Amino acid sequence: MAVSGPEVLIGRGLLKDAILPEREERRRVAVVTDAGADGIARPLVVQFEEAGMVAGLVEIPVGEAAKSLAVAESVFEALNRLGLSRGDTVVAVGGGAVTDLAGFVAATYLRGIEAVYCPTTLLGAVDASIGGKTGVNVGGKNLVGVFAHPSRVVIDIGVLENLPTSLTxxxxxxxxxxxxxxxxxxxxxxxxxxxxxxxxxxxxxxxxxxxxxxxxxxxxxxxxxxxxxxxxxxxxxxxxxxxxxxxxxxxxxxxxxxxxxxxxxxxxxxxxxxxxxxxxxxxxxxxxxxxxxxxxxxxxxxxxxxxxxxxxxxxxxxxxxxxxxxxxxxxxxxxxxxxx
Ligand SMILES: NC(=O)c1ccc[n+]([C@@H]2O[C@H](COP(=O)([O-])OP(=O)(O)OC[C@H]3O[C@@H](n4cnc5c(N)ncnc54)[C@H](O)[C@@H]3O)[C@@H](O)[C@H]2O)c1
Ligand SMILES: [Zn+2]
Structure with a gap:
């Protein structure tokens, strides 16, 4: 079955400008990130607030530890506290672990709300953020999840140029x-x-x-x-x-x-x-x-x-x-x- 994918924006410095697709009904944004990427995520929270939205940062554990049902539940609860509704958006800022978990949360919260991914690792940019596989580890890796595309993937090459060599x-x-x-x-x-x-x-x-x-x-x-x-x-x-x-x-x-x-x-x-x-x-x-x-x-x-x-x-x-x-x-x- 052919399914059209998200819009993928690739360029240097993209995160400095407005990154969200136009959406009349959007009032609230949850920015999901981890400690390795929160320096990139925080300015986005400010960007969304300056654009008149209610924005909150939701920090999850680093690496595979983030991809669990327990962490997903804690993020669902954070979305409740932020009061997200159907017209709102989850923005994932981080490597593949963050986009896999945040994508799963967005695809299932209120039976599915918009997700936007900002991959901050090269692996995230070329692989994990593309293709619509989201999920968590339950026993085996990625055994629970859904196929769901974000509405947009924003790949800032400037971010990727500053990665440690091992991540590159x-x-x-x-x-x-x-x-x-x-x-x-x-x-x-x-x-x-x-x-x-x-x-x-x-x-x-x-x-x-x-x-x-x-x-x-x-x-x-x-x-x-x-x-x-x-x-x-x-x-x-x-x-x-x-x-x-x-x-x-x-x-x-x-x-x-x-x-x-x-x-x-x-x-x-x-x-x-x-x-x-x-x-x-x-x-x-x-x-x-x-x-x-x-x-x-x-x-x-x-x-x-x-x-x-x-x-x-x-x-x-x-x-x-x-x-x-x-x-x-x-x-x-x-x-x-x-x-x-
Ligand atoms: N959905 C898919 O199709 C798909 C495909 C490939 C991989 N994946 C998943 O992606 C995950 C691996 O992705 P990954 O390698 O990005 O791992 P990751 O998300 O665990 O990130 C690796 C490390 O880099 C740190 N980090 C993130 N951005 C950084 C930055 N800009 N500068 C410095 N450090 C930064 C993170 O905090 C973490 O410690 C796995 O869980 C894998 O299953 C999913
Ligand atoms: Zn792989």
């Missing part, structure tokens, strides 16, 4: 993924300029890949699966080795690239390895993982179905295919990223 590298992992599955020129750009690549170009291109794929397959019945490239083994090593998501996806893309070379005729694995290294991301694990544990984690992942383990492979850069693979193949991919 994490976002670059997802940008590289976008390039590998849908934009060979983005891969060229990352190959030429590494972490110094022009962020506006990187964001525009990576967002365009995701927007295009999501428009074709909002509820992930087919083509959207390509966005999971590097995530099957990636998620397993994220949990198993305690890597950050971006690092895990980098390792997962190396493993998937190796399997693609063996099974799908992919011929550019060496190039991908050198790009990942240039982005200061790992190409292998630093400690060995128990293969049985990795298989268990892969089986638990949502990408399983009756045919076995479904993985996204590359026939070429820009040409992803979804294949059912057996456990021996997954283990061979793991071997390719195990410590030497």
């Amino acid at each position: 590298a994490q976002g670059m992992a997802e940008a590289l993924k976008a390039g590998l599955i849908g934009d060979p020129e983005l891969v060229d750009l990352l190959e030429e300029d590494g972490l110094g690549a022009d962020l506006e170009q990187v964001v525009r291109r990576a967002v365009a890949v995701k927007v295009q794929i999501v428009a074709e397959d909002f509820r992930e019945s087919g083509r959207r699966a390509a966005l999971n490239y590097g995530h099957t083994i990636g998620h397993a090593v994220e949990i198993g080795a305690g890597l950050s998501h971006g690092e895990a996806v980098a390792v997962g893309m190396v493993a998937a690239g190796w399997i693609s070379t063996e099974q799908a005729g992919f011929s550019e694995q060496d190039r991908v390895l050198s790009i990942i290294s240039q982005l200061e991301l790992p190409v292998r694990l630093s400690t060995a993982l128990d293969p049985a544990r990795v298989l268990e984690l892969v089986r638990l992942d949502k990408k399983r179905d009756a045919d076995g383990i479904r993985m996204v492979l590359l026939e070429a850069i820009g040409v992803p295919v979804v294949r059912a693979v057996d456990e021996a193949t997954v283990l061979a991919g793991l071997q390719a990223v195990s410590p030497v």
